[in-house]
Amino acid sequence: MCSLPVPREPLRHVAVTGGTHGNEMSGVCLAQHWLRAPGELQRPSFSAKPVLANPEATAVCRRYMGRDLNRTFTSSFLTARATPDDPYEVTRARELNQLLGPKASGRAFDFILDLHNTTANMGTCLIADSAHNMFAMHLCRHLQLQTPELPCPVFLYQLPGEESYTIDSVAKNGIALELGPQPQGVLRADLFSRMRSLVGAVLDFIELFNQGTDFPAFEMEAYSTVRRVDFPRTEDGDLAGTIHPQLQDRDFEPLQPGAPIFQMFDGKDVQYEGKDTVYPIFINEAAYYEKGIAFIQTEKLTFSVPALPALTPTSTPAP
Amino acid sequence: MCSLPVPREPLRHVAVTGGTHGNEMSGVCLAQHWLRAPGELQRPSFSAKPVLANPEATAVCRRYMGRDLNRTFTSSFLTARATPDDPYEVTRARELNQLLGPKASGRAFDFILDLHNTTANMGTCLIADSAHNMFAMHLCRHLQLQTPELPCPVFLYQLPGEESYTIDSVAKNGIALELGPQPQGVLRADLFSRMRSLVGAVLDFIELFNQGTDFPAFEMEAYSTVRRVDFPRTEDGDLAGTIHPQLQDRDFEPLQPGAPIFQMFDGKDVQYEGKDTVYPIFINEAAYYEKGIAFIQTEKLTFSVPALPALTPTSTPAP
Numbered sequence: 195m196c197s198l199p200v201p202r203e204p205l206r207h208v209a210v211t212g213g214t215h216g217n218e219m220s221g222v223c224l225a226q227h228w229l230r231a232p233g234e235l236q237r238p239s240f241s242a243k244p245v246l247a248n249p250e251a252t253a254v255c256r257r258y259m260g261r262d263l264n265r266t267f268t269s270s271f272l273t274a275r276a277t278p279d280d281p282y283e284v285t286r287a288r289e290l291n292q293l294l295g296p297k298a299s300g301r302a303f304d305f306i307l308d309l310h311n312t313t314a315n316m317g318t319c320l321i322a323d324s325a326h327n328m329f330a331m332h333l334c335r336h337l338q339l340q341t342p343e344l345p346c347p348v349f350l351y352q353l354p355g356e357e358s359y360t361i362d363s364v365a366k367n368g369i370a371l372e373l374g375p376q377p378q379g380v381l382r383a384d385l386f387s388r389m390r391s392l393v394g395a396v397l398d399f400i401e402l403f404n405q406g407t408d409f410p411a412f413e414m415e416a417y418s419t420v421r422r423v424d425f426p427r428t429e430d431g432d433l434a435g436t437i438h439p440q441l442q443d444r445d446f447e448p449l450q451p452g453a454p455i456f457q458m459f460d461g462k463d464v465q466y467e468g469k470d471t472v473y474p475i476f477i478n479e480a481a482y483y484e485k486g487i488a489f490i491q492t493e494k495l496t497f498s499v500p501a502l503p504a505l506t507p508t509s510t511p512a513p
Numbered sequence: 514m515c516s517l518p519v520p521r522e523p524l525r526h527v528a529v530t531g532g533t534h535g536n537e538m539s540g541v542c543l544a545q546h547w548l549r550a551p552g553e554l555q556r557p558s559f560s561a562k563p564v565l566a567n568p569e570a571t572a573v574c575r576r577y578m579g580r581d582l583n584r585t586f587t588s589s590f591l592t593a594r595a596t597p598d599d600p601y602e603v604t605r606a607r608e609l610n611q612l613l614g615p616k617a618s619g620r621a622f623d624f625i626l627d628l629h630n631t632t633a634n635m636g637t638c639l640i641a642d643s644a645h646n647m648f649a650m651h652l653c654r655h656l657q658l659q660t661p662e663l664p665c666p667v668f669l670y671q672l673p674g675e676e677s678y679t680i681d682s683v684a685k686n687g688i689a690l691e692l693g694p695q696p697q698g699v700l701r702a703d704l705f706s707r708m709r710s711l712v713g714a715v716l717d718f719i720e721l722f723n724q725g726t727d728f729p730a731f732e733m734e735a736y737s738t739v740r741r742v743d744f745p746r747t748e749d750g751d752l753a754g755t756i757h758p759q760l761q762d763r764d765f766e767p768l769q770p771g772a773p774i775f776q777m778f779d780g781k782d783v784q785y786e787g788k789d790t791v792y793p794i795f796i797n798e799a800a801y802y803e804k805g806i807a808f809i810q811t812e813k814l815t816f817s818v819p820a821l822p823a824l825t826p827t828s829t830p831a832p
Contacts, residue, residue, distance in 0.1 A: 226751050227778045255802065256575075313696040377632040377696030379799030381755040383776045432545050436700040457702045459546045480698030483574065 200329050200502055201367065204404035205304035208242040209294055210235060210393055212309040214264050214361050215481070216251025219381040220373055220389045221309025234390075237397050239404040242307075247290060247361055250282055255379050257481050258283055264308075268359045272297060287361075295364040306365035307396050309389060312374035313480045314489075315443040318344055318388060319372040323352040323360070325416060325497055329367045332409045332502045334416075336399045337392060344388075347446050348416040349475060349492065369396075375443075378480055408504035417446065417473050417492035424486040426456050426464060435459055437478045437488060445475045449491075456488070519648050519821055520686065523723035524623035527561040528613055529554060529712055531628045533583050533680050534800070535570025538700040539692055539708045540628025556716050558723040561626075566609060566680055569601055574698050576800050577602055583627075587678045591616060606680075614683040625684035626715050628708060631693035632799045633808075634762040637663055637707060638691040642671040642679070644735060644816055648686045651728045651821045653735075655718045656711060663707075666765050667735040668794060668811065688715075694762075697799055727823035736765065736792055736811035743805040745775050745783060754778055756797045756807060764794045768810075775807070 210228070212221030228235055228244035235242040246252060248263050260281025271284050272291050295302045310321075320337060322330040331348075338346045349372070352358060362368025371392055373385045403409075426435040435458035441449070448471045449455070455474075456464035466472075474489040476482060529547070531540030547554055547563035554561040565571060567582050579600025590603050591610050614621045629640075639656060641649040650667075657665045668691070671677060681687025690711055692704045722728075745754040754777035760768070767790045768774070774793075775783035785791075793808040795801060 223752055223755070223778070230747070231779075255799075313699050375696070377694070377799050378698065379802060380632050380696075380797055381752060382761060382797070383755050383758045384761070386755060428549070433542055433700060436542070436702050436705060439702045442701060442703070459542070460550075478699050478701070480574075480696050483698060 201304065201403070202505065203304075204239055204505060205367070205400050206240050207303040207365075208240050208305045208307070208397070208400060209245050209303050209365070210242050210307045210309065211245045211247045211361055213249065213252040214247040214308055215257045215262075215310065216248045216253070217255045217257050217378040218309070218311040218376075219379065220311050220376065220385050222246070222252050223381050223386065224309060224390060224393065234394070235397065237401040237404075239401055242397055245290070245293070247308075248283065248286060250286075257378070260284070263287060264361055265359050267291065267297060267361055267363055268357050269297070290361065291364055294361075297364045303365040304367060305400060306362040306368035307393060308360065308362045308368065308370040309393070310370055310372045311376045311378075311385065312372055312476060313377055314374050314476045314478055315445050316372055316374040316475060317445070318346045318392065319374075319475070320346055320348045321351055321370040321372050322348065323358050323363065324350050325414070325418075325495070325499075327367070328499060328502065330369050331414055331499045333369060333396065333399050335412055335414065335499070336402075336409070337395055340395045341391075345446075348414070350416050350418045350495075353419055403502070403505070406504045406507065409502040411501040412499055413496060414499050415494060415496050417475060418495050420472060420491040420493050422485075422487045422490050423455075423474075425483070425488040426458060433459075433483075435462075435464065438463060441474065441477060441489070443477070445477050446473055448472075449474050520623065520722070521824065522623075523558055523824060524686070524719050525559050526622040526684075527559050527624045527626070527716070527719060528564050528622050528684070529561050529626045529628065530564045530566045530680055532568065532571040533566040533627055534576045534581075534629065535567045535572070536574045536576050536697040537628070537630035537695075538698065539630050539695065539705050541565070541571050542700050542705065543628060543709060543712065553713070554716065556720040556723075558720055561716055564609070564612070566627075567602065567605060569605075576697070579603070582606060583680055584678050586610065586616060586680055586682055587676050588616070609680060610683055613680075616683045622684040623686060624719060625681040625687035626712060627679065627681045627687065627689040628712070629689055629691045630695045630697075630704065631691055631795060632696055633693050633795045633797055634764045635691055635693040635794060636764070637665045637711065638693075638794075639665055639667045640670055640689040640691050641667065642677050642682065643669050644733070644737075644814070644818075646686065647818060647821065649688050650733055650818045652688060652715060652718050654731055654733065654818070655721075655728070656714055659714045660710075664765075667733070669735050669737045669814075672738055722821070722824070725823045725826065728821040730820040731818055732815060733818045734813060734815050736794060737814050739791060739810040739812050741804075741806045741809050742774075742793075744802070744807040745777060752778075754781075754783065757782060760793065760796060760808070762796070764796050765792055767791075768793050 212225030263283040266287040438454040477489040531544030582602040585606040757773040796808040
């Protein structure tokens with residue numbers, strides 16, 4: 195499944211973006227801190243650039259001002275003619291595309307690491323667009339091996355045929371970190387420290403690659419989107435029930451046919467009526483209520499990732 | 514300490530307000546549900562009125578539009594001349610004061626129960642303005658006795674000399690329920706059910722009182738505000754650290770002098786330097802970052818609450 199070309203040059207242009215959603219505080223505060231004190235993002239072969247992706251939303255502690263920035267990096271938004279009526283995030287996406295891209299161009303950054311939090315019990319989730327992204331799969335594997343005590347499930351978010359729309363898709367390579375549970379607008383010290391360590395481990399992996407390390411083939415397990423499931427609602431669109439207590443906080447656990455998924459306000463339960471075991475994730479994520487998503491049904495995949503060859507000596511950096 | 518007059522007539526005009534903060538979902542969804550199906554709020558001697566207090570903020574899932582509604586029920590806001598520049602919540606507070614008050618008048622509602630959530634680990638907290646409110650103290654005691662397996666600490670929020678400013682202060686009597694932890698914008702089934710049961714128990718207490726029940730004197734324990742403590746910040750006002758992991762989630766637990774309260778982003782710890790043991794609450798509440806409150810220091814008080822005499826037969830309702 196891994197078929198995209200892998201880097202054949204060292205990754206020199208690396209960005210760490212926080213505050214892509216302005217109320218996800220681990221990334222907001224790390225980006226703000228590193229903009230003041232960037233030393234932690236330096237490695238021998240590169241210095242990662244900290245970016246506060248959505249400063250206006252961060253200033254008022256909202257996910258976004260006009261529209262979700264992390265759904266705005268598609269060619270239609272990035273290439274359309276600017277108008278005075280553009281939502282703030284459309285303008286900002288174009289700025290970021292100039293700063294870190296242009297997307298799909300040779301001048302684009304080599305790597306973007308995007309930092310997120312969720313109110314769901316997602317633990318330490320690594321998000322890539324698809325399994326075709328071999329460099330990302332090796333990076334995810336490296337993170338999993340670095341923290342064997344900490345499960346780091348991999349989520350492949352892209353539906354077949356869907357255009358990539360996230361900020362990290364502007365670079366040639368990238369992933370997102372999704373740490374939870376953490377309420378919007380809250381900075382928990384435990385998640386802050388965990389995210390900080392993970393960012394360090396990502397930069398260390400890139401440094402290893404830049405220094406000419408090769409990475410062997412392996413078997414990967416990942417969760418891939420099957421469909422998005424909305425809450426039960428009244429005719430007016432209000433909630434008529436919520437996530438069942440037996441599903442709440444059970445992200446990445448198997449959901450069997452017949453198990454309860456919603457508890458209605460009138461006391462009734464709603465069961466999962468599918469035929470196959472699925473793996474719900476982003477269960478009860480605050481930001482997804484307005485998107486009509488109570489949770490995302492995923493399937494668990496296992497696939498082979500080929501070896502990531504070492505850079506040839508001519509392309510490795512001078513000592 | 515309990516010195517305010519107690520009701521000498523049955524409480525007929527009772528309101529249950531949800532969505533006073535539009536992203537605190539237990540109260541939002543209960544109010545919306547009861548506006549469709551109010552039967553659950555009926556008792557033999559009264560029917561409680563469900564009110565969605567801040568519908569505009571609820572529609573966009575924010576705490577407020579222009580200013581915090583639950584800080585707007587002071588005489589200066591309620592009595593000032595209306596202007597076109599008034600924030601939405603000032604206008605709405607005046608509407609609610611007409612509907613449920615006027616505050617401090619004989620025509621005001623007998624009781625308002627206001628429903629809140631917090632991102633802090635407050636459990637099931639009962640909030641009254643002060644210990645002088647004898648009816649509220651008896652109600653809190655009743656709720657504690659109804660659910661002995663569930664601690665229901667009482668928080669007295671008002672500082673000495675401070676004017677009451679909350680929506681429940683519009684009525685002759687009232688309390689707020691504060692359930693957490695729950696992220697803003699998320700409806701957890703467990704907290705929804707717990708709040709629903711508590712509302713039922715409050716209405717049951719009022720019904721008992723209306724039917725002529727007397728309630729004996731008792732010793733009360735409650736937490737009273739000492740001071741509000743801000744986060745460590747940079748010169749620009751950004752966070753420079755956050756709640757220490759050893760304090761996070763420890764609401765209502767004793768904090769000893771010398772114990773760590775903040776973890777700075779540069780790795781240092783900040784200790785609590787007071788001389789007395791205090792009891793921090795609202796630790797890491799999302800909505801309080803902008804108010805400059807990382808937690809509220811309280812002291813634990815114990816005081817006597819006199820008996821609440823039964824209504825005289827002439828004032829009890831006809832059977």
